[in-house]
Amino acid sequence: MTIVTFVKHVPDAEARLGRGPDGLDLGGASFALDGMDEYGVEQALRLREAGAASEVVALALGPARSEEALRSALALGADRAVLLETDAALDPIAQAPALAEVVREAGAKLVLVGGKQADWDSAALGPALAEALGWPLLDWATELAVEGDGIVAVHDVDDGSARWAAPLPAVVTAQQGLNEPRYPTLPNIMKAKRKPLERRPLAAASATVETIHVERPAHARRNVVLDGDVATAARELARRLRDEAKVL
Amino acid sequence: MVLIVLDHAAGTPRRTAFEGVRAGRRLAEALGVPLAGLVLGDADGAAAAATALAAFVPTVYRAADPALAAGGHEARTRAIVDVARSVGARVVLMAASRSGQAVAPRVALRFGGALLEDVTDVRVEAGAIVAERLTYLSRAVATVRALAEPVVVSVKPGAFAAAEASAAMGAVEDVTIAFEESDRVAQVEPAGRAARDRVALEEADVVVCGGRGLGDADAFEAHVVGLADDLGAAVASTRAVVDAGWRPYAEQVGQTGKSVAPKLYVGLGLSGAVQHLSGMNRSGVIVAVNKDPDAPIFKVADYGVVGDVREVVPALRAALAALD
Ligand SMILES: Cc1cc2nc3c(=O)[nH]c(=O)nc-3n(C[C@H](O)[C@H](O)[C@H](O)COP(=O)(O)OP(=O)(O)OC[C@H]3O[C@@H](n4cnc5c(N)ncnc54)[C@H](O)[C@@H]3O)c2cc1C
Ligand SMILES: Nc1ncnc2c1ncn2[C@@H]1O[C@H](COP(=O)(O)O)[C@@H](O)[C@H]1O
16 A cells, blocks of 8 residues: 655744745745654554555655655655645645645555644645545544554544544544654665655646735733742732733 | 534534624625525534524524534535535635534535635625635734635634624524435544533633643642632643643644633743644733743743742732732
């Protein structure tokens, strides 16, 4: 079985986001493989190591720099990579059909996608991909196993967690708690340079949503640290919450 | 038509249903189209919820099927798309709950429209539907416009105030959904759902959140739950606490948990990691207690106390009780 694992090249979680003339300025930010996607890559590798899969394909859609995220996935252990290259800011609804095409072509039975991408803060790609493929979706998995012709998983729902089972093929979204991702080793980083990475231009896709403006709002915070011994600080805090902030 | 999917828990409308009504009324008025609600569930749940919600919208469509009560995304998608098509909806609106976030993209793609996801505001500008949403781990706000119709909008829980009931009682209409075999594919067995015995996290005016700095589950109970009880607040946790098994996932706030924006957020013994901040940085007033003066949470706090939570919280509870 082939597993496709989606990866995205996003601003580092700790990156400083600047304010530019057009709102947000990402000029100074470093980019990395999305934290949530790491859990998907890790799970795909574990399934392959357990004998449930024979091949792990890393798939990305985005600008040329996304190749770095694919190289990271290859260094972690993915077998090959595909980049659908585009500079267009496409929403997940517009991206899903093109990604589904690659999944079908690879003959994959399982697709793993990070639960929420850290650039657009979108949780839509996994569900949209499931729809484009006509497959069931298991979102926000914290446990995932392949059993026979299906998958069994535990996932988070609004009021807690639930156990879920479905036949393959299926789309699963990954998140923190699913596993503990490994670090790439130096020999694997070297090996990754020789693994196949196929770059294709994304065939025409039209966005269904357009961004008009992005802004970094300044949250005006008081930043008051209350001094003194514990009892004094606590009294001052209680007083200020009532009289200054008026929230009690 | 603007069609709102109205969520309920076993027949009792969720607060997000009333928030959806407020957003939906605004869009229907601006577009000059009628407003209707859609209730999904098993026979009893859908019946009770539809009756309760008819006081808020002119028409409630009621789809009852056991598959809809189990909450499978596939069955819900089928029902929403079927009804939206048959009523010719221009806008389909739902809560960006866990389930809504999984269903909305499927509906948008099957229906052939655009998705405005997890929006904090939505309005009509020059005939187009425009929304605001948080991006880059909630550190930026984007204004976006739908380029295709119909438009599926998922609304961030808590972003809109709950709507008031309408002057007139609406009508309830039953609809039958033509499910396909593939819609029932997902088998759902609930496992370990959290008990809801206090004010819900997304609805609370005050949230008290505890982190790994509490040390253990007993200290969390004593200090975080204790202070929350004094304040009539909801209890929240960081991922570290959930992973340690001290508290249930349903209480987690952050990128992989819930997003909250209470009037007052009190963070106890938590560092303020970016992933946590992304779930609470829109809070009104932020209080932090941490023994490390350099903890990142102090950068976003209005009031901070540097000290051991196990000493500061009892002192704070005493000070709050002594306020006249
Ligand atoms: C993809 C991804 C998604 C994530 N999603 C989330 C999420 O949704 N929510 C979330 O919370 N995290 C999330 N995380 C994890 C996040 O990065 C942090 O690891 C987590 O928030 C840390 O929790 P914490 O603050 O409780 O623990 P720590 O970071 O360990 O902080 C504990 C703090 O307590 C202080 N402390 C210790 N003892 C005391 C004491 N006696 N008195 C006072 N202070 C004390 C310490 O100084 C420290 O600052 C995610 C991570 C990733 C990679
Ligand atoms: N309107 C949009 N809808 C969905 N995703 C978007 C949108 N705009 C930008 N993005 C995502 O955000 C990333 C950075 O976009 P940008 O900063 O606008 O170039 C892109 O790779 C997209 O994944």
